[in-house]
Amino acid sequence: MIPFDGQFAENIVLPLAQAAYDSTQAPQGYTLNQTAFEILANPAHPAVQAHLARLAPLQRTKR
Amino acid sequence: MLQSMFDQPKQPQRATSDAAVRTLAADPNANLNFGWFCLDKPNQRLIVAFRGTEFIHDWLDDFDFVPAPYAPVPGRGTVHEGFQLVYLAVRDNLIALWNKYSGGYSEILITGHSLGGALCPLATLDLLNVNQNLSPVVYTWAEPRVGHDDFVTFFNTHVNVCYRIVNVWDVVPHLPPDIAQYEHEGSQVTIDSGFSLDVVHNHVLGTGYVPGMAMWNKDHPLEVTRHFGTMAVAALVGQVR
Numbered sequence: 057m058i059p060f061d062g063q064f065a066e067n068i069v070l071p072l073a074q075a076a077y078d079s080t081q082a083p084q085g086y087t088l089n090q091t092a093f094e095i096l097a098n099p100a101h102p103a104v105q106a107h108l109a110r111l112a113p114l115q116r117t118k119r
Numbered sequence: 120m121l122q123s124m125f126d127q128p129k130q131p132q133r134a135t136s137d138a139a140v141r142t143l144a145a146d147p148n149a150n151l152n153f154g155w156f157c158l159d160k161p162n163q164r165l166i167v168a169f170r171g172t173e174f175i176h177d178w179l180d181d182f183d184f185v186p187a188p189y190a191p192v193p194g195r196g197t198v199h200e201g202f203q204l205v206y207l208a209v210r211d212n213l214i215a216l217w218n219k220y221s222g223g224y225s226e227i228l229i230t231g232h233s234l235g236g237a238l239c240p241l242a243t244l245d246l247l248n249v250n251q252n253l254s255p256v257v258y259t260w261a262e263p264r265v266g267h268d269d270f271v272t273f274f275n276t277h278v279n280v281c282y283r284i285v286n287v288w289d290v291v292p293h294l295p296p297d298i299a300q301y302e303h304e305g306s307q308v309t310i311d312s313g314f315s316l317d318v319v320h321n322h323v324l325g326t327g328y329v330p331g332m333a334m335w336n337k338d339h340p341l342e343v344t345r346h347f348g349t350m351a352v353a354a355l356v357g358q359v360r
Contacts, residue, residue, distance in 0.1 A: 058256075058280050060282050060308050062308075062335055070324070070328065070329065072168040072228075074324050074325070075168060076154035076168040076170035076230075077171075077232075079152035091159075092157045093155065093156045093157075094155065094156075095154045095212055096212045097151050101207055
């Protein structure tokens with residue numbers, strides 16, 4: 057197994073994990089629609105709709 | 120739990136240019152963006168980065184332990200149903216991006232925080248099933264337990280590089296509890312951001328993991344980190360005093 061590289065984790069991976077929360081701009085060093093593409097969920101997926109339908113009304117409206 | 124993943128985050132969602140994808144949105148207020156798929160051309164590496172939920176209290180309140188068979192690769196184990204449903208909601212788009220852009224790449228870095236970390240093993244085995252020549256490198260942050268023993272064994276057999284970075288004060292990596300038969304995959308790297316009673320403080324990347332990772336690196340100099348494997352072997356054969 058490749059040994060854990062803390063510098064790689066801190067300087068390369070951690071910024072990418074943080075950038076995943078920001079839908080307004082591509083991760084630093086990447087260009088939107090050229091080297092960075094949004095991963096978009098499909099809430100219309102039948103499995104998701106079925107799960108949401110099973111939730112109690114309170115849970116469904118919870119913010 | 121699932122609902123909290125689709126709630127709108129603080130940052131406004133940028134409109135996508137892909138009209139076909141936009142029409143899939145049943146709820147106009149739902150947050151469809153689950154992260155980024157990137158091409159690291161200089162290093163010939165693909166990157167998948169998943170976000171977690173910004174509503175951690177709601178997520179913890181709604182947490183359940185319901186298991187389900189791993190759907191993308193039938194017969195390969197049992198996983199948390201809620202995590203899998205979130206993954207299934209992003210799977211079509213992820214596979215489409217993979218099919219469109221992965222040509223010529225052999226390594227993929229998959230990362231994510233919190234619930235995004237839980238999506239990492241689910242996506243890794245799915246992408247491996249699509250392309251068995253892929254070399255995945257998985258780094259997760261504050262990842263909860265995702266699967267039962269059968270899934271974890273399958274994962275560990277097929278994924279050589281998987282590190283789970285865990286803040287020692289964070290409660291999320293302890294969920295679902297092992298009494299519910301959920302286990303962790305990969306190897307854990309424990310960091311210490313400093314004690315706090317605040318659950319969110321300990322869990323959030325900026326307060327729980329950025330300082331904790333910096334402290335870890337301060338305590339583990341680069342040369343030791345990078346050559347730890349070699350040093351261990353050398354020590355075994357008596358070449359290191």
